Amino acid sequence: MDITAIINIIVTSLKDVISEQAEEFPLDNVNQTTQLFGPGSFLDSLTLVSLIVDVEQKLAEEYGINVALADERAMSLEKSPFRTIGTLADYIQLLLRERRQNG
Amino acid sequence: MAEQRVMLITGTRKGIGRYLAEYYSSRGFLVEGCSRNHPEWQTPNYHHHLVDVADENQVTKMFSEIRKEHKRLDIAINNAGIASMNHFLLTPTSTVETIFAVNFKATFLICRESAKLMKKNRFGRIINITTVAVPLLLSGEAAYVSSKSAIETLTKIIARELAQFGITCNAVGPAPTETDLIRGVPEEKIEHLLEQLPLKKKSSFQDIANVIDFFIEPESQNITGQIIYLGGVS
Numbered sequence: 001m002d003i004t005a006i007i008n009i010i011v012t013s014l015k016d017v018i019s020e021q022a023e024e025f026p027l028d029n030v031n032q033t034t035q036l037f038g039p040g041s042f043l044d045s046l047t048l049v050s051l052i053v054d055v056e057q058k059l060a061e062e063y064g065i066n067v068a069l070a071d072e073r074a075m076s077l078e079k080s081p082f083r084t085i086g087t088l089a090d091y092i093q094l095l096l097r098e099r100r101q102n103g
Numbered sequence: 104m105a106e107q108r109v110m111l112i113t114g115t116r117k118g119i120g121r122y123l124a125e126y127y128s129s130r131g132f133l134v135e136g137c138s139r140n141h142p143e144w145q146t147p148n149y150h151h152h153l154v155d156v157a158d159e160n161q162v163t164k165m166f167s168e169i170r171k172e173h174k175r176l177d178i179a180i181n182n183a184g185i186a187s188m189n190h191f192l193l194t195p196t197s198t199v200e201t202i203f204a205v206n207f208k209a210t211f212l213i214c215r216e217s218a219k220l221m222k223k224n225r226f227g228r229i230i231n232i233t234t235v236a237v238p239l240l241l242s243g244e245a246a247y248v249s250s251k252s253a254i255e256t257l258t259k260i261i262a263r264e265l266a267q268f269g270i271t272c273n274a275v276g277p278a279p280t281e282t283d284l285i286r287g288v289p290e291e292k293i294e295h296l297l298e299q300l301p302l303k304k305k306s307s308f309q310d311i312a313n314v315i316d317f318f319i320e321p322e323s324q325n326i327t328g329q330i331i332y333l334g335g336v337s
Contacts, residue, residue, distance in 0.1 A: 020225075046267065053219050061170065066163050 032086030114183030262328030301335030
């Protein structure tokens with residue numbers, strides 16, 4: 001799966017998750033550098049949890065890929081893979097590559 | 104609720120799980136059930152999965168099938184469980200590992216995957232099964248009762264974490280019930296346990312379903328994190 005497809009999944013999930021909330025968020029300028037985590041993010045922690053679950057479900061439903069994004073490695077990495085849309089997409093691509101290599 | 108509600112029940116091959124599967128499918132629920140071996144019964148509105156609930160890959164696969172089939176899950180009942188009776192000093196750690204895998208880890212896993220599926224509709228009812236042996240601190244079942252105690256704590260914590268998604272999580276704790284689980288327990292031990300209950304009788308499958316009926320009512324949206332014991336203990 002190429003990085004653009006993965007980014008599209010994340011962006012769609014982000015829009016879905018935000019649309020479930022009562023508050024309005026500006027989503028027009030969402031791109032790879034959009035922060036998902038930390039002080040610069042407009043998401044609260046619960047919305048980030050929902051986003052991760054939603055991305056996992058879309059990967060499973062639309063691509064038949066069952067992958068746990070919030071695994072122990074992701075949690076223990078010095079730099080969180082959930083920092084931005086771009087870093088999350090890179091992390092998903094890494095997980096998918098490893099799965100292919102491990103058969 | 105206009106649509107048929109989708110319910111998952113674990114450990115449906117026999118005992119309480121079988122009763123609940125037949126009871127709720129006869130009431131019009133679409134019931135997805137599972138056990139490690141094929142059940143020797145079938146009923147309309149019921150679909151069976153061959154799953155070891157302590158195996159994450161198998162559980163994930165079952166949820167992906169449920170998602171494909173129904174695109175939703177309304178109710179999950181964590182019924183599958185095992186017990187072991189032994190003096191604490193004679194209990195091998197392998198028994199502890201097996202009991203915690205089937206009782207606690209499996210419940211944790213099913214709760215987590217269920218909540219992911221329920222979240223989208225902002226509605227869900229998770230029911231866990233505990234036992235009166237927890238408040239009675241039953242001697243001779245340290246591993247089993249501790250695993251159920253862990254399930255009670257899990258129930259209360261995830262009730263808090265899932266509240267914002269419209270998902271409730273509660274548990275029912277029956278008194279001894281006529282199932283394989285107590286078949287190996289000496290009758291005098293059961294009698295001794297019943298003696299400690301204000302209502303000194305075994306629980307029936309109907310008693311358990313009655314509490315679950317209450318938890319799953321749409322009107323029970325404000326009931327979460329609760330443990331209801333049968334037999335009068337608290």
